[in-house]
Amino acid sequence: MMNQYRKVFLVAAPHxxxxxxxxRALAIARRSNAxxxxxxxxxxRLGLPFLIDHLRDELLTQCRAELEREAEVLRGSGLSVTCEATWSxxxxxxxxxxxxxxxxxxxIKNVNHEPALRRVFVTPLDYRLLRACQVPLHLVAEAPNPLPLKVAAALDVARPELLTSGLNEGILQAAQNMASLCGAELHLLHACDLPTAVDYDSATLSSSWDTSYAEQVRISLYQTFNHVADKWGVPMERRHxxxxxxxxxxxxxxxxxxxxVMVLGMQRRLGLDRILGSTTERLLYHVSGSLLAVGADAAAQPRLQQSIDVKQ
Structure with missing residues (x-):
């Protein structure tokens, strides 16, 4: 098995x-020899300039010493580790x-649950990274299994532009890499809001809503979903x-x-879409596991392993 990752970057916080x-970062780095x-x-922080001016250097000194102590222990176990603490x-x-x-x-970063009122005025760091990060971003809420046992890729086959943009391919590639590395089951999911999909097609094709047309759309989407799953060799029992x-x-x-781990896509968003947020952003504070967000740029990265290697 090839190493999926060469450099793992953990964005750490106090404790x-x-x-x-x-x-999760330690387990993945060890498993992939990264x-x-x-x-x-x-x-x-707003309102704390006095505290910042007087305690910043002391805080950074303490954090750097703590990081270096832990890094030295990890190096002793054979892991290549670097560390830093920065004020920005x-x-x-x-x-x-x-x-x-x-x-x-x-x-890799812990999910930081910002209060709803604060999110109205300040865009959380997690959201900003989701929108701008050009490599897979793993946001972890819980990790009862340091190495994931089940990884799922959430595809969107209802929007034709995503079938050609490479985003679905990027999602699948990232999910496959994670599952293959960890020996995890790889699942494929398409959560289809059928009325929205029908409305999308209706606007495009000038067709009206009716039950038979909705069923045709459902069948078409299901066939497209299975075509993608066939291409990637995912067994029927892991298609949802x-x-x-x-x-x-x-x-x-x-x-x-x-x-x-649920692997989802992120696209650059403008206008009202940016204010309302994406499915990935809306999920961030509501899932018990972890998200792996993949931007459209991820599709341009080389595939590290061609075949799926998952538990049977």
Whole structure:
């Protein structure tokens, strides 16, 4: 089996050693024989300039010492580890620049549950990274299994442009890499909001809504979904075509099937779509497992392994 990842980048936060993201990053780095970079990025908080001016250097010194102590232990076990603690007015920009410098091929971070009121005024770092990160971004809420046992790829076969943009391919490739590395089951999911799909086609084809037409759309989408699954060699028992709103369908599926990692796509969004957020963003604070977000750029990255190697 080829190594899926060469450089794993853990975006750490205080108490990171007890975090699910750290357990996942460490397990993946060990399994793939990848080097691990641990970075902590602090930003000034409004209303605390005095505290920031007087305690920043002390805080950074303590964090760097803590990081280096843990890194030394990990190096002693044979893992290649680097670390840093940085103060930044724009952590998202700093993290993105570090990803490029390190040539990281997987970024792992704990989900940070920002209060709803704060999210109205300030875009959370997790959302900003989801929208801008050009490599797979693994946001971990819980990790009862350090290496995931079940990985699922959430595809959208209802929108024709996604079948040609390469985003579905990027999602499948990222899911396959994760499942193959971890020896996990690979599942495929399409959560289809049929009325929305029919309305989309109706606007395109000037057709009206009726039951027979809706059934034709369902059959067409199901056939497309199976065609993609056939192409990637996913067995029938791991193909899941679910009718209903996408967000709720994915949440229910993850819970019912005990999915450790759900792989979804992210696209650049403008206008009202950006304000309302994507399915991935809406899921972020509501799933018990983890999300692996893949941008459209991921489709341009080389496939690391051609065949699916999953548990039977």
């Amino acid at each position: 990171w050693q007890q975090s699910p993201a750290y357990r 080097s691990l970079h641990i970075g902590m990025f602090f930003e000034p 007015a724009d952590p998202c920009k700093e993290i993105l620049e570090r990803i490029a410098t390190l040539k990281a091929d997987l970024v 075509f679910v009718l209903g709103p996408a967000t709720q369908g994915i949440m229910n599926f993850m819970y019912d099937h005990q999915i450790d």
